Amino acid sequence: MLEQVYFFSLFLNFLSLIVFFAFALKKSRELFYTGTFLIGTGGFLLLVFLMLNGINFGMHPSTNKFFTYNFLALLVYILYFVFEFWFKIRLLSVFILPIGFFFNVVAAFQSKLTPEVMRNISPIFLGIHTGFLLLGEAMFLVSFGASLMYLIQYRNLKSKRFNGWYGRLPALEDLEYIVGVGVLGGFPMLTAGLLTGFYWAANLWNKTFWYFDPKIIWSFVVWLLYSYLFYLKISDRLRGKRFIILVIVGFFLVLSSFFITVFFPSIHSLSRGFGVR
Amino acid sequence: MPVAIIGLNHKTSPVTVREKLSFSMDDIEKEAPELLSKPYIDEVLILSTCNRTEVYFYSEFPQKARVVLEQYFSQRASVEQEKLASYLYFYQEFDAVEHLFRVASGLESMVLGEPQISGQVKDAFEKAIEVGTAKRVFVNLYRHTLQTVKVVRNETEISKNAVSIPFAAVELARKVFGKLDNKRALLVGAGEMCELAALHLKENGVSSIDVVNRTFEKAKNLAEKYNGKPYTFEKLYSVICNVDIVLSSTGSKEPVIVFKKMKDVVKRRAGGSLLIIDIAVPRDVEEDVGDLYNIYLFDIDDLEKVVEANKKKREKEAVVAGEIIRERVSDYLKWCRLQDLNPVIASLRAKAEEIRRAELEKSLKRLKEYPDEVKKELDRLSYSIVNKMLHQPITEFKKVAREERLESKMLHFFKSLFNID
Numbered sequence: 001m002l003e004q005v006y007f008f009s010l011f012l013n014f015l016s017l018i019v020f021f022a023f024a025l026k027k028s029r030e031l032f033y034t035g036t037f038l039i040g041t042g043g044f045l046l047l048v049f050l051m052l053n054g055i056n057f058g059m060h061p062s063t064n065k066f067f068t069y070n071f072l073a074l075l076v077y078i079l080y081f082v083f084e085f086w087f088k089i090r091l092l093s094v095f096i097l098p099i100g101f102f103f104n105v106v107a108a109f110q111s112k113l114t115p116e117v118m119r120n121i122s123p124i125f126l127g128i129h130t131g132f133l134l135l136g137e138a139m140f141l142v143s144f145g146a147s148l149m150y151l152i153q154y155r156n157l158k159s160k161r162f163n164g165w166y167g168r169l170p171a172l173e174d175l176e177y178i179v180g181v182g183v184l185g186g187f188p189m190l191t192a193g194l195l196t197g198f199y200w201a202a203n204l205w206n207k208t209f210w211y212f213d214p215k216i217i218w219s220f221v222v223w224l225l226y227s228y229l230f231y232l233k234i235s236d237r238l239r240g241k242r243f244i245i246l247v248i249v250g251f252f253l254v255l256s257s258f259f260i261t262v263f264f265p266s267i268h269s270l271s272r273g274f275g276v277r
Numbered sequence: 278m279p280v281a282i283i284g285l286n287h288k289t290s291p292v293t294v295r296e297k298l299s300f301s302m303d304d305i306e307k308e309a310p311e312l313l314s315k316p317y318i319d320e321v322l323i324l325s326t327c328n329r330t331e332v333y334f335y336s337e338f339p340q341k342a343r344v345v346l347e348q349y350f351s352q353r354a355s356v357e358q359e360k361l362a363s364y365l366y367f368y369q370e371f372d373a374v375e376h377l378f379r380v381a382s383g384l385e386s387m388v389l390g391e392p393q394i395s396g397q398v399k400d401a402f403e404k405a406i407e408v409g410t411a412k413r414v415f416v417n418l419y420r421h422t423l424q425t426v427k428v429v430r431n432e433t434e435i436s437k438n439a440v441s442i443p444f445a446a447v448e449l450a451r452k453v454f455g456k457l458d459n460k461r462a463l464l465v466g467a468g469e470m471c472e473l474a475a476l477h478l479k480e481n482g483v484s485s486i487d488v489v490n491r492t493f494e495k496a497k498n499l500a501e502k503y504n505g506k507p508y509t510f511e512k513l514y515s516v517i518c519n520v521d522i523v524l525s526s527t528g529s530k531e532p533v534i535v536f537k538k539m540k541d542v543v544k545r546r547a548g549g550s551l552l553i554i555d556i557a558v559p560r561d562v563e564e565d566v567g568d569l570y571n572i573y574l575f576d577i578d579d580l581e582k583v584v585e586a587n588k589k590k591r592e593k594e595a596v597v598a599g600e601i602i603r604e605r606v607s608d609y610l611k612w613c614r615l616q617d618l619n620p621v622i623a624s625l626r627a628k629a630e631e632i633r634r635a636e637l638e639k640s641l642k643r644l645k646e647y648p649d650e651v652k653k654e655l656d657r658l659s660y661s662i663v664n665k666m667l668h669q670p671i672t673e674f675k676k677v678a679r680e681e682r683l684e685s686k687m688l689h690f691f692k693s694l695f696n697i698d
Contacts, residue, residue, distance in 0.1 A: 029432075153452070157449075157452060157453065157573050158567070158573070160575070160579050160582060162582055162583045162585075162586040162587075163586050163589075166452070166586075167438060167586075167587075167590065170455065171451060171452050171453060171454055171455035172452070172453050172454075172455075172550065173453065173454050173455045173549075173550065174455040177455075236547075239549055239550070239571065240550060240570065240571040241570070241571070242570070
């Protein structure tokens with residue numbers, strides 16, 4: 001029954017994506033409202049699905065890829081609503097929601113659709129660690145979406161193309177502001193999530209070299225880049241396209257941090273007895 | 278709904294004819310009541326702008342009223358009636374209302390979608406109401422016109438986007454900076470187009486506009502006007518370091534803003550975007566400047582391109598607006614038909630009630646001995662029979678009216694059927 005809720009929500013989210021793409025091609029208020037209704041319902045069902053699983057499980061269910069990706073997708077959907085409500089830029093839907101849906105759909109291809117039962121795991125640490133990290137990363141994903149919009153509008157202006165999306169896309173500086181919000185909001189969350197993870201790992205595996213782990217090292221690289229971006233933003237050192245390009249680089253680092261465990265064995269991969277040393 | 282319109286505009290007639298038939302507000306005050314006193318004309322609205330003169334009227338016999346108005350126009354313009362007729366257009370019922378809505382929404386204007394015309398239509402209605410030539414029909418038409426203009430504005434982008442060079446400059450500034458509040462601009466040289474653009478920038482929130490000019494006096498005069506500071510030409514690059522928007526239009530044969538110097542400016546600037554709009558021919562700004570980091574350079578051809586693109590957009594929007602308007606016209610006419618019906622229905626009900634009362638009284642006189650319950654029951658019975666009998670024809674009639682099938686013949690037949698006037 002729970003699984004059916006999940007697949008129905010996935011279907012609604014997919015439908016909303018199609019409607020929003022149609023909205024991108026043909027501007028129409030009705031299409032936008034339909035899309036919003038679909039993603040609203042789909043997102044809500046996803047939330048219900050995750051919550052029920054969490055209640056059954058007794059803690060945050062993000063213990064495997066299926067739940068982690070879905071939780072990330074849900075956060076992106078929620079952030080989309082926050083940003084759309086805040087900035088009233090309808091085209092954000094076309095650039096932000098597909099990123100969320102990407103994780104939504106990758107999750108559906110995972111083999112196990114129930115949370116892992118593990119010994120030795122602290123529900124509090126798990127919740128804080130994954131919660132903060134994923135929220136921070138969701139913020140980065142949103143800033144990536146706005147960065148793409150920036151690049152398109154930038155090209156329109158620099159190469160003097162005044163047809164198509166020139167009229168519908170917002171101003172460059174407005175988009176840069178949204179990107180900045182994503183970076184400024186996401187970085188502290190990323191930091192908090194990582195620190196919790198370090199503290200937790202140090203307590204749990206105090207005599208091992210847990211930090212020589214590909215996922216942890218990669219996360220540190222991501223953190224370095226975003227700390228630089230954070231610094232650039234608060235000190236107002238770099239504005240314009242170069243900042244946007246760095247944000248896009250950051251997006252690919254974040255993306256690869258999710259899939260790195262596929263290629264390199266890590267303590268975050270479940271096959272290696274995650275948390276059970 | 279016998280609303281009709283007769284008039285001429287910039288498409289159908291030359292200015293030599295239009296000027297003779299133009300009405301000032303004072304003319305309207307004097308001549309509109311005069312028109313109202315002529316035969317066949319029951320309500321009058323005169324709309325006169327530099328591109329059009331139109332008389333909207335309400336009449337039971339629109340064709341006869343048309344002849345009266347043509348005679349009046351011919352006398353006023355001292356042009357022969359046949360000759361004048363070739364400049365005039367005449368619409369009635371649906372077409373007339375559609376024309377009014379299109380005019381008010383700017384779809385018939387020289388610059389498609391321009392917003393001033395709706396204000397002029399509003400003024401014309403207000404005047405007609407003031408002098409008493411607009412009565413029940415036109416007051417309602419006024420309300421529907423305002424609503425339609427609002428719907429068209431909200432649901433289409435007919436009046437959005439710049440369609441003139443100075444406004445195109447503002448639009449580009451908005452596309453780079455978003456809000457223009459607290460942005461600073463610099464005017465280099467003093468062309469007419471540039472000054473207009475500066476004025477629009479100011480209206481859109483730009484906080485100050487500095488001026489650089491070869492003659493310091495001129496710079497000073499202009500700077501005062503725009504609440505900025507005047508500078509001599511030597512200071513040009515150091516001033517550019519501190520502004521967000523540069524509007525350039527000098528008479529110089531050589532470029533005034535060159536790549537080599539601007540490279541330094543980019544290094545010295547605080548990092549925000551710089552928008553340069555070059556309206557001069559020959560151009561004031563070297564083309565390479567547009568390749569520098571965070572600089573957006575547009576010349577007169579680019580602005581022209583913006584205008585062209587926006588005009589095309591407006592044409593597309595005009596099609597959508599036209600559809601909205603046609604829907605609104607049929608809504609309005611439907612509403613009117615129901616309004617026409619109301620007095621007929623009211624008098625039918627009154628008549629039925631009158632008959633019922635008379636008959637009831639007769640019977641009650643004869644039934645004096647009977648208890649009150651019986652009398653009350655008789656009252657209820659008669660009331661309910663009358664109502665049930667009337668219910669079907671009234672509903673059916675309203676339905677016919679809503680579906681646009683109600684003809685005046687039917688209305689007459691209905692009236693004679695029940696003997697009401």
